[in-house]
Amino acid sequence: MIKKIDERVKLFQGKVSGEVLSILLAFLVIDIFYKSFFTNFEFQSYISELYMLLGVTLYIIIRYLIAGNDLIQVKGSYIFGGIFITSILVTAIGGISSYSKYHSFYIQNNFSTFWFVLGIMFLSSFILTGIIFTLVYVINNRRQKQIDKKLDIEEND
């Protein structure tokens, strides 16, 4: 006879799995951050971690979309704020990293190159983040509309 799994235990397993995933992801981010900024490791040395992080994020997004759970429950203006803050963060981190590696060069050029690099960094991260956020936002909205339509049909049945 197959033993039925206790629903409380099942719920607890799910909770623990979620916590473990959060901890692992946090370690992954710290690991990438540490390798890229505090040590002078090559990009290739943490590319697998980066792929893992991207893969897991993509998996979460796809699962949410397939299940029909609303990924983005905020208005468009908040999305723009999110893109802006993410770009600022990426620029700040990239700026610190760039300065620690090439500070003597920047000092020689009276920091004009440094500001230029920061500008390019912000612009490119803003465009990239914008494309990703907008893409997820559009797909998510389309999926929600599909579900609403299906629910409307069922409701009026």
Added chain:
Amino acid sequence: MKNKKMKIARLEKDLNQNDLASIVGVTRQTIGLIESGDYNPSLNLCIAICKALDRTLDELFWGNDND
């Protein structure tokens, strides 16, 4: 198994799925899934739905005439 009793009770209260969802604090999708029998709600959610629809647990979630 579809939960027609819940759907009828909701319609009698003149509520759509969105209204009921916001009263009990879930998404419309969750209400839709409960009514279509594709999701088993927790006891707390069942109680919240019963309170919102002025019905008892027996009336909405028990019995053989759920088809």
